[in-house]
Amino acid sequence: LSEFYKKFEKDLHYAEKHMENIKRMEKPTDEKCERCGSALVIKWGKHGSFFACSSYDKEDPNTCTFTKENPIDLPDLDSADIQETTQEEYCENCGRVMVLKRGRFGQFMACTGYPDCRTTRRLDQGKKVxxxxxxxxxxxxxxxxxxxxxxxxxxxxxxxxxxxxxVKQNFIGMKCPLCKEGELVEKRARKGNTFYGCGNYPKCKFTSANKPIPEKCPDCGHEYLVEKFLKAGPVIACPNKECDYERAAEPAPVG
Structure with missing residues (x-):
């Protein structure tokens, strides 16, 4: 290791004296700034090269801060690792068009409705179903x-x-035990897990992590039971924390 570090230290000193700082380099271009008309230059940042206005001065907050992406650094959309598409992609949440953007972790698709809609998709997720x-x-x-x-x-x-x-609700055929008016609905949380809530939300905020069963607890009289999935198998249990009622769930009918 001592021989490696001796050579490494020598190379490091040489680089400090002779290597150019690419982030401070500027390459002039024939393009004009869309904001102030000054010439654009190519600069380099942590995400690659980009166009910037030559009149920018970091010491003067009133100078032009216009920048735009350098298309040379954009990915080849016809390459094998990015699936081809002949149609525009639309946001799954708001319906607006998705566009290609670049962030600190690479290229991604983003909704044009930002900041109202913050939907994004990694390019390696493939085409939308x-x-x-x-x-x-x-x-x-x-x-x-x-x-x-x-x-x-x-x-x-x-x-x-x-x-x-x-949007069609996935009702489970049971009245809400809290408001007695709404129907219980199967829903998905942001993390992807299933939960059950009242169809009258936000008027009624009843939720349950386990599927409610319209059956009174035979031990404590709680007005409904819940279906839980344990390592030993599914069970029907009382949601009342002070009640220990639990029984094995009957297997679902085949066919």
């Missing part, structure tokens, strides 16, 4: 419903989005 049209009609506008795929899984919504924002 195509929507599946259904014969079922939207109860609000009469258009066909379709199955879409979002970051938290698939969901059924109106094909007329964003004009019609109807």
């Amino acid at each position: 195509p929507d599946i049209p259904l014969d079922e009609l939207c109860p609000k506008c009469g258009r066909n419903m379709m199955i879409r795929h979002g970051r938290y899984g698939e969901f059924t919504t109106c094909s007329g989005y964003p004009d019609c924002k109807y």
Whole structure:
């Protein structure tokens, strides 16, 4: 190791004296600044090269700060590691067009609705799963419903989005035990886990991490039980923390 570090130290001293600082380099171009008309120069940053206005002075806050991406550093969209597409990609959350951007961790797709919509997608996630049209009609506008795929899984919504924002709820066939009015709905959290909430949200904020069962607890009389999935298998249990009632869940019928 001593021989390695001797050579390394020698190379390091040489680099300090003779190596150019690429981040301080500027390459003149024939392009003009879109904001002030001054000449643009090519500079280098931690994400590669970019165009910047030559009139910029970091000591003067009133100078032009215009910059734009250098297309030479953008990825080849026809390369094998990026899937080809002949259609524009639309945001799965708001319906706006997605565009290619570059961040500290590389290239990614981002919604043009930023900052109102912050949807992004890594390029290595591949193409968006195509929507599946259904014969079922939207109860609000009469258009066909379709199955879409979002970051938290698939969901059924109106094909007329964003004009019609109807989303079909996955009801579980049980009234909300809190407000006694709404129907309980299976939902997905931001982390992708399933939970159950009242269809009258935000008026009613009942939620349960486990699927409620419309059955009273035989031990404490709690008005509903829940289905839990343990290592030993699924069980039906009482959500009352002071009650220990629990039984094995009956296997789901086949066919």
